[in-house]
Amino acid sequence: MILLFYLAGAVALIATISVIVSTNVVHALVYLIISLLAVAVIFFVLGAPFAAMLEAIVYAGAIMVLFLFVMMMLNLGQATEDEEKAWLRPQLWVGPGLLILVLLVQLVNVLVTQQVDVVPVEVGVRELSVLLFGPWLLAVELASMLLLAGLIAAYHLAKK
Amino acid sequence: MLEWIGLLPAFPLAGFLALVLTRGKLPRRIAGVIGVGSVGLSFALAAAITVEFLGSDALSHTQVLWTWMSVGNFTPGFSFYLDGLTVVMLLIISGVGFLIHLYSTGFMADDPGFARFFSYMNLFVASMLVLVLADNLVLLYLGWEGVGLCSYLLIGFWYDNPANGYAARKAFVVTRVGDTSMAIGLFLLFQQLGTLNIQEILTLAPQQWSEGSGMVVAASALLLGGAVGKSAQLPLQTWLPDAMAGPTPISALIHAATMVTAGVYLIARTHVLFELAPSVQILVAFVGLATLLMAGFTALTQRDIKRILAYSTVSQIGYMFLALGVGAWSAAIFHLMTHAFFKALLFLAAGTVILSLHHEHDIFRMGGMRKKLPVAFWSFVIGSAALTALPFTSGFYSKDAILLAALEQPQYGTLLWLGGVLGAFLTAIYSFRLVFVAFFGDDHTQDAHAHHSDDHGHDDHHHGPVKEITGFVMAAPLVILGILSLVGGFITVPVDSVFGVHEEHHASTLVHGFMIAVPIFGVLISYLLYSGAPQGRVLQQWLKSMRESAFGGGLTRFWFSGWGMDALYNLLFVKPFVALAQLNRKDLIDQFYGLLVELARISNRAIVLTQTGYLRWYAISLIGGLVLVIGIGVWA
Amino acid sequence: MIVVWLILILMVGGALAWVTEAMDSRLPRLTALIVMLFSLIVVVMLCMNNFPDPLSPGGQWLVLEKWSWIARFGIYLQVGIDGLSLLMLLLTVFLGLMAIGAAWHEITERPGFFYFNLLWTLAGVVGVFTALDLFLFFFFWEVMLIPMYLIIAIWGHENRAYAAMKFFVFTQVSGLILLLAILCLAYFHFVQFGRFSFDYFELHNVVLEGRFQMLVMLGFFIGFATKLPAFPLHSWLPDAHSQAPTAGSVLLAGVLLKTGAYGLIRFAVPLFPEAAADFAPVAMTIAVIGILYCAKLAFAQTDIKRLIAYTSVSHMGFVLLGVYAWNIYGLQGALMTMLAHGLTSSALFMLAGGLQHRFHTRDMGQMSGLWAKLPKMSAMALFFSIAALGMPGLGNFIGEFLSLLGAFQANHVAAIFAALGLIFASVYSLWVIQRVFHGEFRVPGDHGAGHGEAHGATAQDLSSSEMLCYGAMVLGLVWMGMYPQTFLAMSEPTMAFLLESLGSFVGSVVSTAEVLP
């Protein structure tokens, strides 16, 4: 299991880096799907099968497909790809890269202070549902409102 | 009758309201009847009240109309107080006022602002009556300011000429300086005595203050400030000569007979305070003396018929102040009365001259009017005789009383007396100079007009033939005032009970003789100098050479300008004030706030530079901030 | 309930005016007029009432009501009317009526919203004059600001955005300082008595240390002095006045400035008697500087509305002087000055507005000699200028005289210097008359022959409805000048109570301090 965790982690990391350095949108999207699926595996390993399922279905499935459709609508061709290559100059990366390195160091510094091992306990769909529609009901309602708002906004924005 | 005292100012006030509310729509005849009639009613009532009051044994009568305001201990009433002094003032104001109103119906007959003129006149009479009737100083102040307002309105009556407006404003502002001093005096009196009722003040003051104590000196000095402003005495005399811009009946009523003597009335009314402050009282005498001499010298050099009379008014009020200053209260009031008669007469006669000569003011463009304007001529002769105090005219008795009282002043008696006599001598010269230049000699009316002083602002300078304009309404007041100027000296003013003393002055025959001789000598000199008589050729030559010499010319110009007081005040007060006002027109404080705004704007421009519009930049700033905050959290 | 009704009438009336605009553009002004007339009747009826028992403690309150609002923080809907409030209400509704008269023909653009703002401003003012809970007071303080801001910003003249913003920033910043001071007071009530309170009467019991009391008092003072306005916080006023539409100027000068003075009398001094006493010489100095400085500024202006605005500041200096003299003469004088100045300055602004309406300029240099063509208007201008310079027999004199009389008792020097303001007042008042109404007839556009004549000929003198407005104000001023007792008697119990309670309060401080640990 541990092996699976590290393996999936490595896949997720490599796929993610590929996303941000890729010049082709569709390639990048495929790498992103791989990264998401890898994370889904990690969820599974961590004892959250429901989350893993949702990650695979909603994230990697629905959302990424949405991306794909939009890419098709935009129909970005070779010109865009050349442009991307021109934009990906190393000197652009230096400043943000350094800053973010500092951030990463800070984050890791914060995170490694506690040495606790996790023994994954599987949380089933049933428990989750009880929680969701129990104490978290208000959050669910809010989420539904958010989705509705997103729906309406997207409809308006994409309209001609 | 006495309880109808409230109606005295009510009649003219009603006249004012009637004329104002109809806004000049009334026919002239009716407007005139309202204007004159209301004052006439006041006079009739005043006469009746006088008869009743003098017939009774009462020393005073108080009539409370209503409580004006009641705040704490401060409860001035709208209440009138009648005693001998009030009675004299009432008769002068309503009587002379009535005559001048009557005269005005003729003088102003062709003026488009006929009704407006009479409305202001009526308001003036009402205010003046309130002034003299008031039983407390606040109500007196109401009348005091009211007459000042009417004076302003009437000086600027012909408003389309900015010069008149300037004169009017000058009159108001300069007297307001005095009024403010008086107001402060009122505050001081109230704070110290807790009342502003005049009679109470007069009773309380001697109990509260010892003679010459600081408070009473301050209070009486402040009141003197008010009196000096209103009565055009040094150092606030500059407004009166300019006030001649108003129609001539105004000059007669307001700037000769009544309003300008309000200062004299005020000091006489509050005489107890001045008696308690001998230093201020002697100051009053010296103010009067200085003013009468200064104005006398100035009058010698004036060319404008009305300005000569104006300076003579200033000078005569100087005599009244001199009288007040030496404690000759009733002499002052007596002179006030006779002066009202003869000065009103002189002004009205001058009005006739001016009107007949198509608004000519310069006496050197008149000449030989003796035959053409007989009524005016005789009026002038009588008036000038009384003004000069020739024997047996009214002015003789009043001025005599003042000079004798001055002589009796223990400390400075001789000095004051000599000054007064010198003033009398000057009076004789300048008043008969006017008579001789304007009415004798050759006719100069057709001389080329190098400049003209025209108080109408009308541009009709085609001089028609000279014809005296005297209807009944204009001649009758002249005749009555002429008679009064002659015999007014035999009237006794019933004021002894008010001042608590009966004044009688005795002097040696030598002094008397001297005082009779001086004016006559003055008239003689004036005759030799100005009538063009051959006997006076030497003197005339001397005067001419004096005028042409550098010193004499400079002195003439200095006197002509009223001793340079106008220029001085201009330099000291007006110019700095205007300059300061113009300098700070934009308001320094506002500019300070403007500076704050500018500072905010500059910092805004600096901060705006960070707002590039690039998403990346914002994200980086965000992360930078995040790193900073975490950094502080982790390592600090 | 009557106070609530009064405020509700105004607010609902305002909303109604806004709504009815859709039907007919003349309906809003009619609605506003009816509402104002109704309010006037209500207030006049209140005036007819006798005070329950002016001599007993608390007896000076004609109306005193209290409902719970936000009880947790000690906030109540507490309103009261005493003589002082009542006179201010009378002034408010009367000038509200005049403002509607001034706006009648002038406002043609979005009239519904205009009258809405007008009535809401008035509602706020009524609230300010009646609120006895400081939180409620501050609420109404803000309610009257925002509609006024809109009135200037939407219907103002050429430089309205600047003026409106300046007005808003000044009043809002000072308002926040006031709020801070109020909260301080409420907090210290919590510290000393264990609960929050905004109750006017309860806050009297709060004891503050000397220096701190001075700070909190200064918070109140700045809040009110900006509104008054006192030197050197006056700089918003000339801009706001010159840019506001006539009705706005009328409300600003006539009513809104008085809220500052009212606040000083009602709150700033009675709540902090010791600090106020210490501060009095400073306040009186400020007043004197304001009187003289702004009189001098007024003289230098060419814009007639700016000139009147500066004279307002100068006159309000007398109010400040009277209040900080803190004796019966000063207080009653301040009150009379407020009432009389409300009428004169409103009338003068209406006249200036009338001039601008007729000649499309406020520059005095461009017109002169109007008396020849507009005699009625000129006569009115003359009357109100004379009133403004403090002619005895008219209301302003009573106010200024009593203020100075009171001030003289408290501080000789200040009173003497302030009295010099009387001279300056005559200088600038007569200057206006001379420049605009006297001299030779000339109006803007008077370049070619005949053109100006035609222009002048088209200018109408005052209509009969305008004369009615001015006539009412003339009568008011004469009434105040000849028989001020009507008004003085109404405010007498309140002022006496304030003075007396202040005395007793100074004594009670000691006892309260002893009780507290």
Add this chain to the structure above:
Amino acid sequence: MPSIPYEHGLILAAILFVCGLIGVLTRRNIVFILMSLEIMLNACGLAFVVGSARWGHADGQIMFLMILTLAAAEVAVGLGLIIQMYRRFHTVDISVLSEMKG
């Protein structure tokens, strides 16, 4: 079940998050920026699930669900914006949209 070091999961989440951040900061193509945002959101979700596992509690997962919803809504709106932008400017270069500067 063998244990997984809790902080390793979190470090992974942090690295993923930082990768997304680099993408946001350096890319000019708005589509890539949106994808990078998705990466960041996903990393957050991972952190929540790790936390959930660490405490043996389901609340973290519920938070993940919320993030999921948020991501869905965000993507819908964001893609709508991209379409709109492409229609107006015929480019996906974010630098074009720099009108809103001071």
